[in-house]
Amino acid sequence: MEKVLQYMLTGLAAGSLYALVAxxxxxxxxxxxxxxxxxxxxxxxxxxxxxxxxxxxxSFPVALASSLLVGAAVGVAFYVGVLAxxxxxxxxxxxxxxxxxxxxxxxxxxxxxxxxxxxxxxxFPISDxxxxxxxxxxxxxxxxxxxxxxxxxxxxxxxxxxxxxxxxAMRATSENVMAAQTLGIPTRMVSPGSSWRxxxxxxxxxxxxxxxxASPLPCSAG
Numbered sequence: 001m002e003k004v005l006q007y008m009l010t011g012l013a014a015g016s017l018y019a020l021v022a023x024x025x026x027x028x029x030x031x032x033x034x035x036x037x038x039x040x041x042x043x044x045x046x047x048x049x050x051x052x053x054x055x056x057x058x059s060f061p062v063a064l065a066s067s068l069l070v071g072a073a074v075g076v077a078f079y080v081g082v083l084a085x086x087x088x089x090x091x092x093x094x095x096x097x098x099x100x101x102x103x104x105x106x107x108x109x110x111x112x113x114x115x116x117x118x119x120x121x122x123x124f125p126i127s128d129x130x131x132x133x134x135x136x137x138x139x140x141x142x143x144x145x146x147x148x149x150x151x152x153x154x155x156x157x158x159x160x161x162x163x164x165x166x167x168x169a170m171r172a173t174s175e176n177v178m179a180a181q182t183l184g185i186p187t188r189m190v191s192p193g194s195s196w197r198x199x200x201x202x203x204x205x206x207x208x209x210x211x212x213x214a215s216p217l218p219c220s221a222g
Contacts, residue, residue, distance in 0.1 A: 002136040013143035016150025023157055030174035034083065034096045038104040045107050046071035047122070048115050054123040078103055 021039075029035055046067040053063035082103070086096055128142040161167035172180040 006137045009137050009139055010143065013139075013146045016147050016154075020150050020153045020157075023154065027157070027161070027170070031170050032079075032083070033093060034100065037097065037100045038078070038107060041104040041107040041111075042071050042074050045074065045111055048111055051115070051120060051122050060123075060125045074107075 021043075025036070025039055028039075049070045050063040050067035053066055054060065058066075078100075082099055083096055086099060091099075124142075126142050126145045128140050130141045131138050132141070132144075161170065169180070169185045172183065172185055
């Protein structure tokens with residue numbers, strides 16, 4: 001029984017962050033009807049930006065905030081500069097999906113060119129070796145932090161989608177684009193407004209890579 005509880009706790013720690021990523025993937029798909037295959041690669045880029053700042057002795061909050069901004073900026077720039085233009089010119093969904101695949105390959109190549117193909121150690125202020133005993137199970141400081149990040153992130157996403165005007169616009173756009181446009185909702189701006197989606201994955205990636213090493217592979221541990 002103790003082993004079952006230990007495995008459950010470990011699974012919750014990793015699963016909470018995967019759930020956060022899944023929320024981002026689903027939300028951007030519901031808003032744009034485009035499955036973004038560059039989702040993980042944007043997070044990879046953001047994580048390596050954080051790695052560069054941390055190795056240059058910037059504080060962790062600065063590195064984290066910068067990585068989130070980079071992920072959001074790449075998402076907005078790609079939508080405004082590529083996807084929105086493709087939509088205006090009548091591109092179908094398959095064509096736009098292929099564009100996201102192109103972005104993924106570009107980011108992968110840029111990351112490997114700039115940081116190399118070898119996994120690197122990511123400095124992190126939370127220890128993965130310091131543990132606490134909770135009854136029959138043992139939990140690491142990092143596991144507690146990852147579960148907290150997943151819960152807080154999910155709650156913030158809930159507040160954004162359910163309690164803000166942007167969230168209302170996103171829900172209306174996902175249900176019926178034409179009706180949303182009739183009501184005056186700028187549907188083309190809803191997707192750039194959802195650009196925090198890469199931030200979810202980059203936050204998850206920053207936490208997850210502490211379990212091992214940061215790798216150029218999208219949203220993976222080395």
